[in-house]
Amino acid sequence: MAVNDALAGTHKIQEEAAAQRPGQLMPILNDFSQELTTLNLGPTHPATHGIFQNILQMDGERIVSGVPTIGYIHRAFEKLAERKPFYQITTLTDRMNYCSSPINNLGWHMTVEKLLGVTVPKRAQYIRVIMMELARIADHLICNSILGVDTGAFTGFLYVFQEREKIYEIYEEVCGARLTTNMGRVGGMERDLSPAALDKLRAWLKSFPAVMKEFENMFNRNRIFMDRVVNVGPISAEKALSYGFTGPNLRAAGVDYDVRAMNPYSSYEDFEFDIPVGTNGDTYDRFIVRNEEIWQSLRIINQAVDKLPDGPYHADAPHYYLPTKPEVYKNMEALIYHFKIVMGEIDAPVGEVYHSVEGGNGELGFYLISDGGRTPYRLHFRRPCFIYYQAYPEMAVGTTLSDAIVILSSMNVIAGELDA
Amino acid sequence: MNPQESAAAPEAPVAEDPIKAQNAQVLALLHRLFGEATFTDVHEPYGLLTATTTREKIHEIIAGLQQDQELKFHFLTTMCGINYPENSGKELGMIYHLHSMTKNIRLRLKIFFPIADPVVPTLTDLYNTANWMEREAYDFFGVIFTGHPNLIRILNVEDMDYHPMRREYPVEDGTREDKTDLFFGR
Numbered sequence: 001m002a003v004n005d006a007l008a009g010t011h012k013i014q015e016e017a018a019a020q021r022p023g024q025l026m027p028i029l030n031d032f033s034q035e036l037t038t039l040n041l042g043p044t045h046p047a048t049h050g051i052f053q054n055i056l057q058m059d060g061e062r063i064v065s066g067v068p069t070i071g072y073i074h075r076a077f078e079k080l081a082e083r084k085p086f087y088q089i090t091t092l093t094d095r096m097n098y099c100s101s102p103i104n105n106l107g108w109h110m111t112v113e114k115l116l117g118v119t120v121p122k123r124a125q126y127i128r129v130i131m132m133e134l135a136r137i138a139d140h141l142i143c144n145s146i147l148g149v150d151t152g153a154f155t156g157f158l159y160v161f162q163e164r165e166k167i168y169e170i171y172e173e174v175c176g177a178r179l180t181t182n183m184g185r186v187g188g189m190e191r192d193l194s195p196a197a198l199d200k201l202r203a204w205l206k207s208f209p210a211v212m213k214e215f216e217n218m219f220n221r222n223r224i225f226m227d228r229v230v231n232v233g234p235i236s237a238e239k240a241l242s243y244g245f246t247g248p249n250l251r252a253a254g255v256d257y258d259v260r261a262m263n264p265y266s267s268y269e270d271f272e273f274d275i276p277v278g279t280n281g282d283t284y285d286r287f288i289v290r291n292e293e294i295w296q297s298l299r300i301i302n303q304a305v306d307k308l309p310d311g312p313y314h315a316d317a318p319h320y321y322l323p324t325k326p327e328v329y330k331n332m333e334a335l336i337y338h339f340k341i342v343m344g345e346i347d348a349p350v351g352e353v354y355h356s357v358e359g360g361n362g363e364l365g366f367y368l369i370s371d372g373g374r375t376p377y378r379l380h381f382r383r384p385c386f387i388y389y390q391a392y393p394e395m396a397v398g399t400t401l402s403d404a405i406v407i408l409s410s411m412n413v414i415a416g417e418l419d420a
Numbered sequence: 421m422n423p424q425e426s427a428a429a430p431e432a433p434v435a436e437d438p439i440k441a442q443n444a445q446v447l448a449l450l451h452r453l454f455g456e457a458t459f460t461d462v463h464e465p466y467g468l469l470t471a472t473t474t475r476e477k478i479h480e481i482i483a484g485l486q487q488d489q490e491l492k493f494h495f496l497t498t499m500c501g502i503n504y505p506e507n508s509g510k511e512l513g514m515i516y517h518l519h520s521m522t523k524n525i526r527l528r529l530k531i532f533f534p535i536a537d538p539v540v541p542t543l544t545d546l547y548n549t550a551n552w553m554e555r556e557a558y559d560f561f562g563v564i565f566t567g568h569p570n571l572i573r574i575l576n577v578e579d580m581d582y583h584p585m586r587r588e589y590p591v592e593d594g595t596r597e598d599k600t601d602l603f604f605g606r
Contacts (some may be wrong), residue, residue: 071575078560079584083591114466241494241521244549255521262524353466354517354528356497365498367517380500382517387498390552419575 036064039401043072047150047405050415054392054404061400066393070386074419081379085344086112086186087322089379094180096383097417099142100135100360101181102171107357110265111366112186115353116320123311124188125267126304130201131174131183132266132357133297133304138167139360140248140290140297143412147287148219150409151228156218163211166204173197187321188314198305205302212298216291226284233395233407234282244387247362249411252289253281259358270307271300283410290412319346344374361385361412385417442525443469449491453484461530470528478516478531479541485518485527486546493527495519496547499554501561503535503586511535512561516543535586542567560585 042053051072057065077092084092093104106128113120120128141164145157168178173196175183184190219225235245240253250257258275260268276292278285314321318337327334340346350372356365365382392411396404443464450459454477461472473481485493497517505511510532518527533540542565543550554565555574562583565571573580582589 071573071577074575076584079591239548242548244496244547257521262521351465352470354468354526363497365517367498367500367515369502378500378502380498380515382498386552386556387549390549 041066041401041404043069048408049146050413050418052389052413052415052418054396056396056401056404058401063396063399063401063404066396066404068389068392070389071419073415077420078379078381081376083375085341085374086346086348086376087341088344089376090184091180091182093381094182095416096381096420097139097360097364097385097414098179099414100139101179102131102135102183103139103357103359104364105181105183106132106266107355107359107364108366109184109186110357111353111355111368112320113315114355115349115351115368115370116186116317117349118187118315118317118320120188120266120315121312122267122309123192124313124315126308127174127189127193127313128184128266129268129271130193130301130304131171133301134167134170136358136360137294137297138164139412140294143360143410144219144287144290145215147229147283147406147409148225150405151225153219153222153225156215159211159218160215163204163208166200166208170197170200170204173200185314185322187317188312190322191324192313193308201301201305205298205305209298212291212294220288220291228402229283229287229406229410231280232283232399232403233410234280234285235391235395236281239391239394240281243391245362245391246384246388247359248289248293249281249286249388250362251276252278252285254279259356259363263356265355265357268300271303273297273300283406286410346374348372348374356382359384361414361417362388381420383417383420385413386420389413389418439467440464442523443467446491446525446527447471449488450481450485453488454481468526468528470530472530472532475514475531475533475540478514478529479543479546481529482516482518482543483546491520491525492522493518493520493525495521496543496549496553497526499543499550499557501557501563501585503561504532505535505587507532509534512538512563514540514557514563538563540565544568559583562586 037058039056039058041056042048043051053069055067056063081089090105093108094101096104141160145160148156171181175181235253237253237255240250254277256275256277273296276289278289322341323334323338328338348370352369354367356363362384367380368376369378371377395407458473458477459471497519499516502513512535513532516529554568557563558571559573559576
């Protein structure tokens with residue numbers, strides 16, 4: 001990458017571009033010795049992994065400016081949420097970061113529980129932790145293996161996609177769905193962790209480390225891979241904070257901020273885990289931090305499975321927790337509560353609550369303002385992708401197109417979360 | 421210290437709860453730096469210190485909090501617009517969530533202003549991340565941020581001629597009758 005740096009120094013035009021504020025078009029220069037090419041990267045390009053567009057100004061192979069256009073899959077979730085009862089909003093959260101839907105679902109349930117003042121029993125909290133960490137592993141596996149694909153290494157992707165499939169099978173045992181999981185309920189989980197789910201989970205916990213080890217062996221010290229990613233798209237800690245980075249991207253820049261440790265929710269304080277941090281926030285650091293987080297997530301899951309307490313899997317809050325079907329058919333009170341909850345006629349307190357969880361990409365926040373009605377008065381999602389993607393032009397300027405693809409891939413921008 | 425303590429008196433007892441003690445500390449700082457009259461409607465819903473201020477002061481306050489050496493509110497977690505059509509003269513609002521990572525303190529600041537004059541100073545000179553957040557607020561609520569480098573729509577199409585998150589625009593087409601329900605108002 002030293003060659004790149006030397007080249008970058010010779011291009012006056014790039015220095016000017018770097019001095020520009022991000023998000024602005026380059027002014028047209030009356031210097032015809034350096035003619036710029038406009039290149040549309042996206043909206044549908046296999047390497048952008050989602051529908052978003054970047055209009056790049058290229059000087060030969062080098063990017064002098066980039067203007068991202070987003071909103072191609074905007075579905076007005078915040079507006080829709082103003083018409084939906086709390087339990088229906090869960091399905092909207094599925095579709096934000098669809099690589100780790102359980103985190104979104106359970107984060108939303110926790111927000112509503114905070115508003116309603118419902119305390120979830122330990123067993124449900126531990127099941128939630130297990131599911132959220134599985135989701136984090138699935139999310140990081142996709143991000144890192146796709147980064148491999150973008151650098152030309154397809155094999156790792158195939159190795160770990162098998163494991164992602166197994167994670168999805170565990171989801172199926174827990175909630176019946178795979179991608180858009182709609183997992184859990186306000187007040188706990190929808191059903192207890194079944195013996196089949198536990199068996200699958202235990203088997204996976206045994207088999208996965210070997211695969212992960214193999215994946216790391218293939219990439220971590222691979223000369224070809226390192227040449228492509230080391231010192232590509234670095235970002236300093238100050239810049240990252242100013243751009244609102246959270247999650248693995250911020251930790252790769254050296255800031256040890258993790259919502260799980262700083263504001264523990266769902267009993268994260270019961271578990272022992274480390275927060276990996278990088279040094280210069282380049283693509284390689286982001287890759288390594290995600291790999292290490294997978295190991296830490298495994299640690300948490302192992303502890304949670306070992307310490308899984310007995311007891312109920314949902315809170316004793318009949319006003320808010322959807323009763324089981326057999327109860328509804330036999331029991332009058334359950335039928336009434338079922339009707340009231342489904343029709344959104346529960347009594348929600350007036351108030352405002354901000355709750356954040358550590359999503360696959362960073363701090364996923366829910367800001368809920370309730371006026372006591374059946375729906376939120378206002379619901380704002382703090383979507384980590386949306387917030388940190390605006391740093392992309394600045395990170396990509398001065399690099400080549402192939403580097404820009406790798407940077408985009410390592411930032412793990414998920415279009416659903418970006419556009420909401 | 422005493423006048424600040426009395427201002428936070430409804431939230432007492434302070435000594436017991438660490439979050440309340442922290443919030444009292446932040447509130448004392450806010451009062452010391454910007455004056456007590458600057459903040460109205462101070463409360464702590466679910467442990468998060470919330471205060472309402474004015475749009476004339478908001479830039480100065482957030483810049484001051486960012487530069488404050490003790491608390492270091494370096495992180496703008498999120499900001500969002502809000503619309504209360506029935507509050508005449510204060511129909512629109514902006515809500516800022518700040519986070520001090522060194523002390524792990526969160527703070528919520530609100531400003532309200534008339535919908536006819538939705539002009540607010542930008543925060544893009546303080547936080548890079550404010551750029552897209554403000555574009556989002558402009559897109560959905562029509563809040564104009566003076567000094568923003570590139571205030572254009574971000575998620576909706578450019579030729580849209582209204583700001584869809586305002587309460588005057590219902591989710592569903594108001595002329596439809598096939599979905600009306602006597603009890604639940606659909």
